[in-house]
Amino acid sequence: MKTKKSKSAIIRIVIQIFFFLLVFMVSISKWLAEKGIKLPFLPEVSLHAICPFGGIETLYGFAATGSFIQKIHNSSFILMIIGILVALLFGAIFCGYICPFGTFQEWIGKLGKKLLGKRYNSLIPKKLDSILRYLRYVVLALVVYQTAITSKLLFQNMDPYYALFNFFTNEVALSAYIVLGVIAVLSLFIERPWCKYFCPYGAFLGLFNLFRVFKIRRNKNTCISCGKCDRVCPMNIEVSKKEAVRSHQCISCHKCTSEVSCPIKDTVVISTNKLSEEKEGVKVEA
Ligand code: SF4
Ligand code: SF4
Structure with a gap:
């Protein structure tokens, strides 16, 4: 953690x-x-x-x-x-x-x-x-x-x-x-x-947020469903149930991202593209 x-x-x-x-x-x-x-x-x-x-x-x-x-x-x-x-x-x-x-x-x-x-x-x-x-x-x-x-x-x-x-x-x-x-x-x-x-x-x-270029995206293949992204979201968005956050309530605080809270590297990221279905080498950060 x-x-x-x-x-x-x-x-x-x-x-x-x-x-x-x-x-x-x-x-x-x-x-x-x-x-x-x-x-x-x-x-x-x-x-x-x-x-x-x-x-x-x-x-x-x-x-x-x-x-x-x-x-x-x-x-x-x-x-x-x-x-x-x-x-x-x-x-x-x-x-x-x-x-x-x-x-x-x-x-x-x-x-x-x-x-x-x-x-x-x-x-x-x-x-x-x-x-x-x-x-x-x-x-x-x-x-x-x-x-x-x-x-x-x-x-x-x-x-x-x-x-x-x-x-x-x-x-x-x-x-x-x-x-x-x-x-x-x-x-x-x-x-x-x-x-x-x-x-x-x-x-x-x-x-x-419905059509922004850089979206908050979750890689469902590497996600371990720990729910941390949901708990840290100030706007109560259930990030762990989405592949891309499109909620009109998202304030782009980036608290849910792997850079900040998600414990799995490259799992919640800001990206233009859909995340790969075949990521390997999942790394849990200390
Ligand atoms: S914090 Fe990361 S690993 Fe945990 S549920 Fe959210 S996306 Fe999945
Ligand atoms: S960027 Fe902030 S407001 Fe948007 S889903 Fe992530 S934690 Fe919630």
Whole structure:
């Protein structure tokens, strides 16, 4: 069994910390700039300018009028396009590696795992959970529709990500603080509850898992059915029952892979091709 963190797992943690700090510093820089204090090396841009979901929100307005809605910048649109291209290749990897709100939930989840042990992330009955997983598409449809008819970013008033990185300003609506508090508490019991049930951008990116180029694939010939890949998956995907993960819920965190958790070399991999049926020399890593 692997005990030490793999190189891939460490790289992911470093990337997550980097983007968490970057977003936090950008937000502070903007807040200080409004008070006349300029921080070196940091842009004075709002969080909306570095959020790819802003591009999705303004898509209808842009198609209809050729202009962006209030508070949305060119950069959001460019980030949206980059996000789509990356998702076409790797699925919702933004959620697993970059999104600082996903990272925030994951960090709280570490405490939840310590408190609840094996019961963590398995408290919601499977049937209810599988229905709730589609709730985020309802949120996505509502956000896009509301933004289209009002040309305003009303979602900001419910957005826990915006509340988390702007908690020190007076721009956050009480409702957003409440959503943030609820998600923080839920994260003690459920891994990434916002990502699973509510996040509209995760819902959008998750669609690309159906036809992404580089898929998470399991070699059924070398798999020993130990179930470790299932246990480590934050999104409760049963990797051990699939040959390719196509779930809209996969966040491409790569925790299930042989590089990180699966004890059999080259059994869960990121690949464009179907895995060979005749692999030999199975090696269990220490
Ligand atoms: S962790 Fe690897 S060996 Fe174990 S069930 Fe998953 S794919 Fe099979
Ligand atoms: S299937 Fe693998 S890559 Fe996808 S969310 Fe689960 S652990 Fe992460």
